[in-house]
C-alpha cells in the first residue's frame with residue numbers, strides 16, 4: 042500500500058433525483074432523435090444526429106459513471122480515450138479529404154471521353 | 161522454542177532430508193487446482209510462460225515448414241493454398257499469442273510487483289481471468305486451424321477476408337477478439353498497480369526502467385486493443401450481414417480496414433518491443449555495474465514511443481491506394497519514432513562506456529538485442545521513405561525488417577530477461593556455458609536466417625509466395641540453414657532452463673548484485689507474499705557505487 046492511497050475519497054452515493062432527471066433527459070433526447078430522423082435536414086442530418094448522441098453519451102459518462110465528481114486521474118483517463126478517437130478520425134481525414142485531389146471534376150472529363158468515343 | 165520436524169511436517173511444510181526447506185510460492189501448495197485457481201501474480205506469470213512457450217513451439221513448427229518449402233525455387237512441397245495457410249498460422253500464432261504477451265504477461269506479471277514492493281498486482285482475479293481469456297482465444301484459433309485453416313495472412317485484409325476467404329476467418333477473429341480482452345485487462349491491471357501499489361519512497365523517478373517500459377506498454381494495450389476488437393467485429397458484420405463498410409459496391413472502402421487494422425497493429429509492435437527495451441535497460445545497467453546513463457531520457461522515450469506509435473500507422477499503406485498527401489504526412493511522422501529509439505540505444509552505450517562490464521549470459525543476450533534491434537530499427541527508415549518503400553513494399557525486405565525488430569528484438573529481449581530473472585523465479589541457477597552458447601546460436605542463426613532476406617527483398621522477391629526465380633535459391637538456402645541454427649538456439653534454453661528450474665544449483669537472493677527491490681528485498685524464489693513486511697525505498701534505482709569511484713580515480 043502506498044502512502045498516497047486515499048487521496049481520492051469515496052463519495053456518498055448520488056441522490057436518486059439526479060438519476061431520475063438524467064434518465065428523463067435521456068428519454069427526451071431519444072424521442073428527439075426519432076423525430077429528427079423523420080425530417081430531411083440535408084447536409085445537417087448527420088451532424089445533428091451525432092450531436093444528440095454526443096450529448097447523451099456525455100450525460101451517461103459524467104453522471105451515471107460518476108466522472109463528474111471523480112478525481113483528475115479519472116478525468117485524464119476519459120480525456121485520453123476521447124483524444125485517441127480524435128486522432129483516429131482526424132488522421133483518417135488526412136487520407137480521405139485529399140485522396141481525389143488531383144482528379145478532374147467529372148463535367149470537365151466527360152465531354153472529352155464522349156468525343157473520342159464518337160469519332 | 162523449537163518445533164519438531166514431525167510438527168512441521170504435519171503443517172505441510174516440505175522437507176528435504178529432514179531439513180525444512182523454505183516456504184516459497186512454488187511449494188506452499190502443490191495441487192493442480194492451486195495453480196489453475198491461483199491469484200498469485202508469480203504463478204500466473206509462470207503459467208503464461210508455459211502456455212506461450214507451447215504456442216511458440218507451434219508457431220516455430222509452421223516457420224520450419226515455410227523455410228523447408230523455400231529451399232527450392234519450385235513450389236514442390238506444399239500447394240500454394242496450404243502454403244498460404246501455413247504462413248497465416250505462423251503469423252497469427254507468433255504475433256498475437258507469443259510476441260504481444262511475451263514479456264509483459266510473463267516477466268511483467270512476475271517481476272513488476274516485486275520491483276514495486278507490492279504483494280500482488282492491483283486486481284489478482286482479473287489477472288487470472290486474463291490468462292483464461294488467453295487460453296480460450298488460443299483454443300478458438302487452433303480450432304480454426306484444425307477446421308482447415310485461414311489463408312488471409314495475419315493481417316486479414318479485406319476484401320479477401322470479408323468476401324473470398326472461407327468461414328474459418330471468423331473463428332480466428334473470434335479468438336483474437338477474446339484474446340484482445342486478455343491484453344486489455346493486463347494493461348489495465350498494470351497501470352493501476354503502478355499508480356497505486358508502489359512501496360513507500362518509490363517515487364515515479366525511482367521506478368526501475370522495466371516498470372516504466374511496462375507502463376508505456378500498458379497505455380498502448382488499453383488505448384489500442386479496443387480498436388482491433390472493433391475492427392474484427394466490423395469484419396464479422398461485413399461477412400455475416402453484408403453491411404458494406406469495407407465494400408465499395410455498397411459505399412464502403414476496403415482501405416478503411418487497413419487504416420483500422422494498422423491503427424492497432426503498428427502500436428502493437430511497440431507492445432512487443434517496449435518491454436524488452438525495458439529488460440535491456442535493466443541488463444545493461446546491472447552488468448555494467450554503473451548507474452544507467454540518462455534515466456529520465458529512457459523513461460521519457462518509452463512514453464514518447466507509446467504516443468508516437470499511434471500517429472504513424474499508414475506507413476503500412478503507402479502503395480495501397482491512400483492519398484499521396486497522406487502518404488507524405490505519415491512518412492514524415494514515421495521518422496519521428498527513430499528519435500526515442502535512438503535515445504535508448506545511445507543511453508545503453510553510454511551506460512556501458514567505462515562501466516565494469518560483467519559478461520554473464522544475460523548480458524550476452526543484451527548485446528545481441530542491441531545489435532539486432534538497431535539493424536531492425538534502421539531498416540525501418542528505408543521503409544518509411546516513400547520512394548524506397550514503393551520498391552521494397554511486400555518484399556522480403558519487409559519480412560527481414562520486422563523479424564529483426566520483433567524476433568531479434570522482442571524474443572532475444574525476452575530470453576535475456578528469462579536468463580536474468582530465472583534464479584529469482586525458480587531459485588536455481590542454469591548452466592552458464594550452455595546459456596552463452598545459446599545466446600551465440602540465436603545471434604548467429606538469426607542473422608544467417610534474416611540478413612539474406614534483406615538482399616532477397618532488395619532484389620524483388622515478394623513475400624507470401626511458395627515459388628521464386630531460380631537465381632534466388634542460394635540466399636534462400638542460407639536463410640533455411642540459419643533457421644536451423646536459430647531453432648537450436650531456442651530449443652537449448654527450453655531444455656537447460658527447465659532442468660535448472662528443478663535440479664539446478666541453488667541460487668542466492670541476489671546473484672547478480674542488482675539494486676532493485678526484486679533482488680534486494682525478496683528471496684529466490686520469493687515467498688508466497690513476496691516480502692517480509694513492507695520494503696521502503698530510500699535511493700535511486702541503480703545506485704552502483706564501485707564504478708563511480710573508479711571513474712573519479714580515472715578522471716583525476
Ligand SMILES: [Cu+2]
Pocket residue numbers: 425426429472473475476
Ligand atoms: Cu508500423
